[in-house]
Amino acid sequence: MRRNPDVYKNQFGHVCVIAGSRRMLGAAALSSLAAMRAGAGLVTVAVPQSLNTAVQKKIANIVMTLPLKETAEQTIAFSAFAQVEKLSDTFDVLAIGPGLSMHPGTQRFVRKVIAASPKPLVIDADALNALAGHLDILRKTGTLKILTPHPGEMSRLLGVSRDYIEQNRSKAAAAFAREYQCVLLLKGYRTVVAAAGRKAYINKTGNAGMATAGSGDVLTGMIAALVGQGFSGFEAAKWGAYLHGRAGDLAAQAKTRVSMIASDIIDYIPLAMKKTMTED
Numbered sequence: 001m002r003r004n005p006d007v008y009k010n011q012f013g014h015v016c017v018i019a020g021s022r023r024m025l026g027a028a029a030l031s032s033l034a035a036m037r038a039g040a041g042l043v044t045v046a047v048p049q050s051l052n053t054a055v056q057k058k059i060a061n062i063v064m065t066l067p068l069k070e071t072a073e074q075t076i077a078f079s080a081f082a083q084v085e086k087l088s089d090t091f092d093v094l095a096i097g098p099g100l101s102m103h104p105g106t107q108r109f110v111r112k113v114i115a116a117s118p119k120p121l122v123i124d125a126d127a128l129n130a131l132a133g134h135l136d137i138l139r140k141t142g143t144l145k146i147l148t149p150h151p152g153e154m155s156r157l158l159g160v161s162r163d164y165i166e167q168n169r170s171k172a173a174a175a176f177a178r179e180y181q182c183v184l185l186l187k188g189y190r191t192v193v194a195a196a197g198r199k200a201y202i203n204k205t206g207n208a209g210m211a212t213a214g215s216g217d218v219l220t221g222m223i224a225a226l227v228g229q230g231f232s233g234f235e236a237a238k239w240g241a242y243l244h245g246r247a248g249d250l251a252a253q254a255k256t257r258v259s260m261i262a263s264d265i266i267d268y269i270p271l272a273m274k275k276t277m278t279e280d
Helices: 025-037 049-059 078-090 104-116 125-131 151-158 162-167 169-180 215-228 233-255 262-267 269-279
Strands: 014-018 042-048 064-068 093-096 121-123 145-147 183-186 192-195
Touching: 014 025, 014 078, 014 215, 025 042, 025 049, 025 215, 025 262, 025 269, 042 049, 042 078, 049 064, 064 078, 078 104, 093 104, 093 215, 104 121, 104 125, 121 125, 121 215, 125 151, 125 215, 145 233, 151 162, 151 169, 162 169, 169 183, 169 192, 183 233, 192 233, 215 233, 215 262, 233 262, 233 269, 262 269
Parallel strands: 014 042, 014 093, 042 064, 093 121, 121 145, 145 183
Antiparallel strands: 183 192
């Protein structure tokens, strides 16, 4: 995470965050701002076109925007795939899912992006829901894939009960990562990061105050930023989980576990990174 003095922004990755819908625009802002705070050189957030101005106000011109074709319900339309495909060479990593909605057209768009992307993918939230019942898509792409489900999303992906997932966290994560040749980050108390051929990492940072709306969107942006900076998929997920939890711990100290919100985690990413680098 340290930087030489003679560098420029393009050396630290261009992250594209595909996120947001009329009812969940905040997810797009949280993910993209977290990516910037975690060190991405450039971030573009792709949102339904009618929401472009609103998201620009939330991100205060720190992040670039890409207005995409939309459905009547102000979610990303399947036809927006052509726009993303055309620009894919300009991005180093795609983060897809936060706040996208379960609209059928949007879900088809998500599956098309995952199947066709030549770039690494961080797959979260409604993008995970789009994969439920369509997991063969993961086998059809050789690109890096990092999936970040919470136990409920994991249970839908596997078609098993949430209780089974909670009782077999490491086993379920490792089996999925091996079966689909991906990195699997299973959120929750003691987040698990698994990848084929790697010993599972159990994260010990974080606290109950992070069980708040948008916290997972922040993690998605952080992991994508680390991939863009050259971390392997496993290391990006591992360090993303660690730094996300550490920032959350710092936020809880300042704001209390009861009062902290997702944007507080973003505010403490710099200090979490500073403390981590100082301890190296």
